[in-house]
Amino acid sequence: MEGGTSWESYYYKDSVHHLKQTTEGNDEAEYDLISMENFLPNDLLERILSFLPLASIFKAACVCKRWNEVIHSRRTIWANRVPQKPWYFMFTCNDTAAGYAYDPDLRKWYNLELPCIEKRNWFISSSSGLVCFMDNNTRSCIFVCNPITKNKRKLLEVPGVKSPDYSALAISMNTESSGYDVVVVKTKQVPEDFLHWELSIHFYESQRELWVTLATEVLVGWRGGDEGVICKGVLYCLIHCTGVVGNSLIRQGLLMYDLTARSSSTLMSTSISVPCSLTCGRLMNLSDKLVLVGGIAKLDRPDIIKGIGIWELNKKEWREVARMPHKYFQGFGEFDDVFASSGSDDLIYIQSYGATALLAFDMSRRQWRWSQKCPVTKRFPLQLFTGFCFLPRPEVAT
Numbered sequence: 001m002e003g004g005t006s007w008e009s010y011y012y013k014d015s016v017h018h019l020k021q022t023t024e025g026n027d028e029a030e031y032d033l034i035s036m037e038n039f040l041p042n043d044l045l046e047r048i049l050s051f052l053p054l055a056s057i058f059k060a061a062c063v064c065k066r067w068n069e070v071i072h073s074r075r076t077i078w079a080n081r082v083p084q085k086p087w088y089f090m091f092t093c094n095d096t097a098a099g100y101a102y103d104p105d106l107r108k109w110y111n112l113e114l115p116c117i118e119k120r121n122w123f124i125s126s127s128s129g130l131v132c133f134m135d136n137n138t139r140s141c142i143f144v145c146n147p148i149t150k151n152k153r154k155l156l157e158v159p160g161v162k163s164p165d166y167s168a169l170a171i172s173m174n175t176e177s178s179g180y181d182v183v184v185v186k187t188k189q190v191p192e193d194f195l196h197w198e199l200s201i202h203f204y205e206s207q208r209e210l211w212v213t214l215a216t217e218v219l220v221g222w223r224g225g226d227e228g229v230i231c232k233g234v235l236y237c238l239i240h241c242t243g244v245v246g247n248s249l250i251r252q253g254l255l256m257y258d259l260t261a262r263s264s265s266t267l268m269s270t271s272i273s274v275p276c277s278l279t280c281g282r283l284m285n286l287s288d289k290l291v292l293v294g295g296i297a298k299l300d301r302p303d304i305i306k307g308i309g310i311w312e313l314n315k316k317e318w319r320e321v322a323r324m325p326h327k328y329f330q331g332f333g334e335f336d337d338v339f340a341s342s343g344s345d346d347l348i349y350i351q352s353y354g355a356t357a358l359l360a361f362d363m364s365r366r367q368w369r370w371s372q373k374c375p376v377t378k379r380f381p382l383q384l385f386t387g388f389c390f391l392p393r394p395e396v397a398t
Contacts (some may be wrong), residue, residue, distance in 0.1 A: 014239075024150050045070055050081040053105045054148070057081075068300065086344035088358060088385040089114075090205045090351065090374060099387070100374060101147070102358060104347065107146065107372045115150040116143040120352065123226070126181075126344065127285070128173040129393025132182055139167045144180065144398045147390060153398040159288050160200045161188045168228030168237045172285075173396070179207040181259065185237050187224030197223040199267065200255060201235065205396075217267045217375050222253065229283040231290045238281050239271065252278055254292075254313075275311050275318040282341040284348070284389075286363055292318070293348060301315040308339070308350065310361065324350070328368055332357055342389040353384050 040048070049071065051059055059069045088102045089112065101112040116133060117124075123134040129148075135141040140162075145152035164186035173180040182204040190196035200216040221243040228237035235257045255265075256270045263270075274281065278294035282387045285291075290313040295305030308324040332339075332352040345365040356374040361367070 008123050009171075043072055053103070054084050054109070054394070055103060055106060055108070060124065077225075078086055079181045080221055086347050086389045086391050088342075088349045088351075088360075088387055088389050090356065090358065090372070090376075090385060100376065102371050102374070104360060104371070112147065114147055114333060115145050115152045116154075121168040123167060124388045125171045125229070126342075126388060127171045127180065127230070128175055128178050128182055128388040129391045129396035130171060130173050130398065131388070131390050132145075132169060132171040134167070134169045134184065138162075139184075139186070142184075143180065144171065146184070146393070146396055146398060148357075148392050148394050150395075154211070155182065156211060158184045158186075158202050158204075160184075160186045160202055161198070163385050164188045165197075166224050166226055168224060168226055170228040170230045170235060170237075172230035172233075177207070178397070179205065181205055181230065183228065183230060183235050183259070185224050185228055187204075189223070190218065195221050197242070200222045203259060214259070214262055215267060219268060222268070222271075224255075225252075227281060227283050228236060229290070230259065231285040232288050233259050236283055236290055238274075238283065250284055252281055266291050270314050275309070275320065280338050280341070284341075284343045286343055286348070287345055289313075291321070291343065291348070291363075293343075293350065295324075295339065309362075310348065321363065322366060324359075324361075325368065328359055331359070331370070334391075340386040340388075342387070344389050346388070347386070349389050351385065351387055355385060356385055358387075 045067070049060055052060065057071060061071045085104045087104070089099055090102065091099045100109045102109050118377060120148045123136065123137045126134045128397045130144055131147055133143045133145070140157045141157065142155040143152055144155065156281045157326065166186040166187040171180055184202045186200050186202065190198060198216065199219055201214045203212045203214050204210070219239070221241060222239045223242050225238045225240050228235065237254045237255050239255050241251045244356060252274045253271045254274060255267055257267060271351070274292065274294070276299045279297050281292060281294040282292065283292055290312045292313070294309060296307045296309050298304050298306050307329055310321040311318045312321050332355060338353050342349060348361040348363065350359045351357065356376060356378065358371040358374065360369050361370060362369070
């Protein structure tokens, strides 16, 4: 490990503390065993511990046997815990999923190993403490896991076409029922026809443990992409223009599908345009608000971005929330048109593929802030980095 703190170091075995005591007229130190049983009642102890950051709670578990039992056996301590800001997991290697997780509360990086992902280029989606992974090769191997506890589950194989040209993955957790839904959107080109693309939506419910195909439609002049998210029971995914349709400057659109109502109307009838010509558009659910982050393309060079914007969808209208100030845009160094961006609650993370610099935007405060420097260094010029955002919630199980 090149730096940072190993997350595994926060899981200590039971320990007993000895305190040094001195008395008058005696220079020799005596060591007395101090029992933690006589201090705080469990309810008050839980209340105090719930105000600590996640890493500090796990460290507190090593104070004594009683604290360890309270922390690891009582779910109320996690349910009543002060909300933790979302963490960002950064992949630091091209071939493996080894990486570091950034805690914005303590402004620290932890060396963290994910329990199931094998390659950094897998499809990833997160919701309320759970992270869903889908392999990039077969698009059939899907895991749901909790990165903090390493609890994981492998889902049944997704139905529909094999080896689609494009796929989008989205997960949504119901905090009341502790169940979750997973959606996979598959897009396959109609043979020898570049304008026609078959798009299908596949839906998984954890409580029923089965997949259902909700919709299948052939799009004309448009295709699905790799970006999707679930917000308030509605699936949103970005689509891309494959021909001269409408405004030639706007090459992306937003497709919407109500997972609850399961409307039988055509998918394209619910689509809307994105706010401007974008590159690297990213969709995210921030406190039940659909947010779009994207690179704003130059008019004469659509493959080059002049900045990064953030928009929020209000019904079917986009409202611009912020644009990255030029000083931060320059701070990435060699910043091309591709970048990673994800968020949760009120926090958005943005990271260039070519560097480990990580920038966060607080939606509620409208503030930009650099993270602490990641402990990993770039080993060769073409090394790439990416990552995803997740909520650290030890009480959530798959």
